[in-house]
Amino acid sequence: MVNYRYLGNSGLKITEITYGNWLTHGSQVENDVATACVRAALDAGITSFDTADVYANTKAEQVLGDALKGERRESLEIFTKVYWTTGPGGPNDSGLSRKHIMESINGSLTRLGTDYVDLYQAHRYDTETPLEETMQAFADIVRQGKALYIGVSEWTAPQLRAGHALAKELGFQLISSQPQYSMLWRVIEDEVVPASRELGVSQIVWSPVAQGVLTGKYLPGQPAPAGSRATDAKGGATMISRFMHDDVLTRVQGLRPVADELGLTMAQLAVAWVLQNDNVAAALVGASRPEQVAENVKASGVTIPAELLARIDEVLGSVVERDPAKTAEGAPKKRPS
Known part of the structure; x- marks a missing residue:
């Protein structure tokens, strides 16, 4: 079963393996398979589920809501997000204005089939x-009981500090940050993580397996396997492209002996690695098949000895991205339209 961790400086516990349905539900896999994956997550002890209104343009929330029907609501932790364009893409169909936030939370709750979400997250900085307008809207949503806690995703350290200060002023808790983080992508370590520790914010990290690269299934000098994310024209191939270079893929293959020594698969090693960071509350994992969920949860509770962590650093060497400026560089400079 899956271990629990506190989320930020709060009393909320979430499963350290959290099920996320980005790039799968409502798009890559059929609804019956998506439901089977959610059931597998529940069977494995996962009670925390992460989605966003933008995933498959709201369809992912609907699929998740349908899959969780009949479960005791109080036994679940449901997270969603707001920022990116939903609906037809009008001038107020994106961003963190009061109008978009208030309309978006109502839409999300309807699709998820719940009166509240445990965590409502700003999907990017607007x-x-x-x-002040954004944080006031979040404060009102918390007071209305539509969200219990507030988080952010891919905010820089100064943005986190500013948002946290306003949240405190307005009387609610900003407790989480959702960044990309993996053995290959460590840009949060120098600035975001220290700021988060100082503020009582913890990370719910996405792409701990680097979009599948850290599973070891992509081999240097060989075409990507048919049906893999690297061949997905709906968005997966674009996201994974930064890692699809022979120097990266060769070094990733060098991690196999470490995984073998720990009795883990490569994917389990990748998930367990992010959980060694004590500022990480949870690793988000997705699945296109139910058996993938059962495999991923085996990373929960694993301790990687210091000498093996050092060996991982040595194997990956210079292909690891550590530049903290990448968070700001990858952020939208204006609202999508």
Whole structure:
């Protein structure tokens, strides 16, 4: 079964392996398979589920809501997000304005079939809306009981500090950050993680397996396997492209002896690795087949000895991205339209 960790400086516990349905539900896999994956997650002891209104343009929330029907709501932790464009893409169909946030939470709750979400997250920072307006809207949603806690995704350390200060002023808790983090992508370590520790914020990390690269299934000098994310024209191939270079893939193959020594698969090693960071509350894992969920949860509770962590660093060497500026570089400079 899966271990629990506290989320930030709060009393909320979440499963350290959290099920996420980005790039799968409502798009890559059929609804019956998506439901089977959610059932497998529940069977494995996962009670925390992460989605967003933008995933498959709201369809992912609907699929998750349908899959969780009949479960005791109080036994689940459901997270969703707001920022990216939903609906037809009108001028107020994206961003973190009060209008978009208030309309989006109502839509999300309807699709998820619940009166509240445990965690409502700003999916990116909105450069076009005053932060005070955004945080006031979040404060009102918490007071209305539509969200219990507030989090953010891919915010820089200064943005986190500013948002946290306003949240405190307004009387609610900003407790989480959802960044990309893996053995290959460590850009949060130098700035975001220290700021988060200082503020009582913890990480719910996405792509701990680097979009599948750290499973070891992509081999240097060989075409990507048919049906893999690297061949997915709906968005997967674009996301994974930064890692699809022979120097990266060759070094990843060098991790096999470490995984073998720990009795783990390569994917389990990757998930267990992010959980060694004490500021990480959970690793988000997705699945296109139910058996993948059962495999991923085996990373829960694993301790990687210091000498093996050092060996991982040595094997990966210079292909690891550590530049903290990448968080700001990858952020939208204006609202999508």
